Amino acid sequence: MKITNYKKYFVSQLSSRYPTEEILSFFYILAEVFLNKTRFQLSLDTNATLTEIQHQQFENGLQRLKQNEPIQYIVGVTEFYGIPFKVTPATLIPRPETEELVDWILNSEINIQHSELKILDIGTGSGCIAISLAKNLTTASVSAIDFSKEALTIAAGNAKNNKVEVSFHQIDVLATNSLPDKYDIIVSNPPYVRELEKKMMQANVTEYEPSSALFVEDDNPFIFYEKITYLAKKHLTSNGLLYFEINEYLSEELMQLIESIGFSGVICKKDMFGKPRMIRCKLK
Incomplete structure (x- = not known):
């Protein structure tokens, strides 16, 4: 079958579930993996055909998309901050707003003060935050923790x-009273979606991504933030900074909590869509 004909079929099969541009994006992501061809290369070769194996690979991908499975899990890889990352259902799929958090850290004034930073990423998942920081801060010492052995295997x-050194530790942050070292920067993108918000989320997230990395109880939405902030109070250096990705609906309450624990200069930063999604603060 010609690839151009299969593309039309592929779009028609998913048209009731996704916008056309998103379907085409899926198709070209699969094409890069299964055919090793870019969108531009395919546009130049209008007579290209699928082998039987390639056709079966596309059909498998198509059926998984019909079941709402994220395209990143289907191909097993995604890009974050310009770097390739393997992802599986044991890890969250990195989000653009988390890239903004990394960018904020990389442009922080603390990096001007000294280059041999000690950085800790709490709840690392695929390792996207820690590895991106290590890739861009080549003289920094970067560590990361997660409770999930499977996630840490993927992160390692x-x-x-990506040819970077990150020290990984299996630690349940809710069950520990200490961290491995003192740090200049502690960063975390912890679970923060309340159960009541689940109904607003797409099925490809709620049915496939690890719920333990996403959701918190409605009556205790700050369980991770509170514990991490207390740990940071003990384990940040005197000029250290604490960074969080946050729930856009709870920014004011979280800022008040962080201040009450003993931090000052609490800044809430909006993401590219104008939503309050990041916090930075320092010890009083």
Whole structure:
């Protein structure tokens, strides 16, 4: 079958579930993996055909998309901050707003003060935050923790594939009263979506991504933030900074909590869509 004909079929099969541009994006992502061809290359070769194996690969991908499975899990890889990352259902799929958090850290004034930073990423998942920081701060010492052994295995592989050194530790942040060292920067993108917000989320998130990395109880939405802030109070250096990705609906309450624990200079930053999604603060 000609690829151009299959593309039309592919779009028609998913048209009731996704916008056309998103379907085409899915198709070209699969094409890069299965055919090793870019969108531009395919546009130049209008007579290209699918082999039987390639056709079966596309059909498998199509059926998984019909079941709402994220395209990143289907191809097993995504890009974050210009770096490739392997992802599986044991890890969250990195989001653009988390890239903004990394960018904020990389442009922080603390990096001007001294270059040999010690950085800790709490709840690292795929390792996207820690590895991106290590890739761009080559003299920094970067560590990361997560409670999930499976996630840490993926993260360690991503660090190796991207040729950076990150020290990974299996630690349940809710069950510990200490961290491995003192740090200049502590950053976390912890679970923060309340159960009541689940109904507003798409099925490809709620049905496939790890719920333990996403959701918190409605009556205790700050459980991770509170514990991490207390740990940061003990383990940040005197000029250290604490960064969080946050729930856009709870920014004011969270800022008040962080201040009450002993932090000052609490800044809430909006993402590209104008939503309050990041916090930075320092010890009083």
